[in-house]
Amino acid sequence: MTKKVPAAHQPLAERLRPRTLGEVIGQQHLLGAGMPLRIAFESGQPHSCILWGPPGTGKTTIARLMADAFDAQFIQISAVLGGVKDIRDAVEQAQLAQGTALENAAGGGGRRTIVFVDEVHRFNKSQQDAFLPHVESGLFTFIGATTENPSFEVNSALLSRAAVYVLQPLSEADLAQILGKAQALGAVPAIDEAARDRLVAYADGDARRLLNTLETLSVAAANERREQITDEWLLKVLGERLRRYDKGGEQFYDTISALHKSVRGSDPDAALYWLVRMLDGGADPRYMARRMIRMAAEDIGLADPRALRLALDAAEVYERLGTPEGELALAECIVYLAMAPKSNAVYVAYNEARALVKKDGTRPVPLHLRNAPTKLMKDLDYGRDYRYAHDEEGGFVAGENYFPEGMKPPQFYRPVERGLEIRIAARLAELRELNKARRG
Structure with a gap:
């Protein structure tokens, strides 16, 4: 099939549209x-x-x-x-x-x-x-x-x-590559590094937005006989629209940092303030919902497992209602997250487990923990001496080892004395005493 060559009068987004699978970026x-x-x-x-x-x-x-x-x-x-x-x-x-x-x-x-x-x-x-x-x-x-x-x-x-x-939003590297293709086509003038970074951040994963903005800038630059797009001129041309929506810039990340730390610090008023600042500045509410899900998992965890469910529900409500109605669900969620008891015990435990697995060798699974769906596997002692927890007193196999043989059992998870983790910590201490007594 003959590859169609885009016409010069077509919009830039159409001229750069991939004509083969190999040309697709992202x-x-x-x-x-x-x-x-x-x-x-x-x-x-x-x-x-x-x-x-x-x-x-x-x-x-x-x-x-x-x-x-x-x-x-x-x-x-x-x-x-x-x-x-x-x-x-x-x-x-x-x-x-x-x-x-x-x-x-x-x-x-x-x-x-x-x-x-x-x-x-x-x-x-x-x-x-x-x-x-x-x-x-x-x-x-x-x-x-x-x-x-x-x-x-x-x-x-x-x-x-x-x-x-x-389909996922295009990464900054993807967008930078598309911008480079537009320049190679001769469709846009030279762009300094700061302006490139700002344009990529402004596009927010949207190739069409990037290319339409580039086209607007190219026309303006041609009218002014400007040979290069600078960051200062970029702000002047696009004005408030670009200054307020600084996704990817320092101000954006400073603001999301302030929001996250306000939640972690249990200040609902500050959390609401930074949430509204971000929404007013043009941040995608879906991005805000994703960050709240992260906050629930990282900073609240098992101290209040309801927080994660509430964050997921808020994201779903926004998907159904959109702006502005759905933003109220995000506000409700941020207040709950700020007031919930805090624990990063699972977050710390997960990172410690990852670090250990990364540096440790690939240890074999103990025979008693292996799956034995065939006679041959049973003959090879797969699953032998495995103790079924539901048949044990209290539903707990005291003294059993679930780690690879020869490995000193680490204690990644250390519950905090807050929220539900108070009860989890008590239960964990009880089970460890039973293990200790059995092994002794």
């Missing part, structure tokens, strides 16, 4: 060697799927590349502007490409069709249902793109017929 967890979508491309057998991820991460690009890879007719529908009529038109075009039923019965073939629905979550239930019989019959391959959680926004019937692939 999403290597899906497109790298041996990864799910790469396997689909190489198999020559397209399948219906839903691409879920933030804006500007390559959903449309992947769908178009699928059509090219399978030499399929590509029909794009926007769920924002389209409706049932567009679906009917797509069905007719797919039938024409496939050929008439008579030709197919006679052994004739036809061209495959890929129907790509952008923002599929905008279609209502009946509109989504309209695809089902044609996906079932194999008339076309359905690819939906969405920025919303498909578990909530896509019909279960359609969801069950399509694989879901999660």
Whole structure:
């Protein structure tokens, strides 16, 4: 197939859109060697799927590349502007490409069709249902793109017929590479290092945002006969929009640090203040929700296990309600996290365990702990002398060793005297005494 050369008048985002799989930047967890979508491309057998991820991460690009890879007719529908009529038109075009039923019965073939629905979550239930019989019959391959959680926004019937692939925001290295390609194309003037860093941070994982901003800057630079984009000039052109949303910059990380430390320090008023500062400055509420989940796991842990569940619930509420309604759930969560009892015992224990495993050798699993699904394994003493905890007094096997032989049992987990961990510590001390008595 002849590779199409982008026209000079096209938007920069379209001119830099990958024309081959090898040109795609990012999403290597899906497109790298041996990864799910790469396997689909190489198999020559397209399948219906839903691409879920933030804006500007390559959903449309992947769908178009699928059509090219399978030499399929590509029909794009926007769920924002389209409706049932567009679906009917797509069905007719797919039938024409496939050929008439008579030709197919006679052994004739036809061209495959890929129907790509952008923002599929905008279609209502009946509109989504309209695809089902044609996906079932194999008339076309359905690819939906969405920025919303498909578990909530896509019909279960359609969801069950399509694989879901999660696309990640592009990394700063990915965005820097895209910026470099734009410069190599001669589409933008020279950019100093500080301005490059600010542009990459401002894009926030969104390639389209980066390229559209670059295009705006290029026009402004040409009008001023400016040969280089500097950080100072960048701030002047983009103004408050760029200054306030400083994701990736020092101010952003200083502010999230202040929020995290306010929660750790059990000050709900300060935590609310920094949360609102970040939301007002343009921070993505989904990012804030992820940080709260981290705070619950790192700083509260088992002192109050409900905190982690509440943080997950707040993230889900925001996904359902969006801004501004969903932000109230984030505020409720941040206050709870600030007031919850604090423990980093699990966090410390996990890091100590990682450090030990990293430097220690690969010790064999003791025979009594090994799985023995076959007679041969049983004959080799796999699982022999294993004591089943539920058959022991109190459901506890006193004196048993669960570490590799010859390894001194470390004590990674040391509960604090706060919250639920007070009870956990008492139980742990009781079990250790039972072990000590049995081994003695």
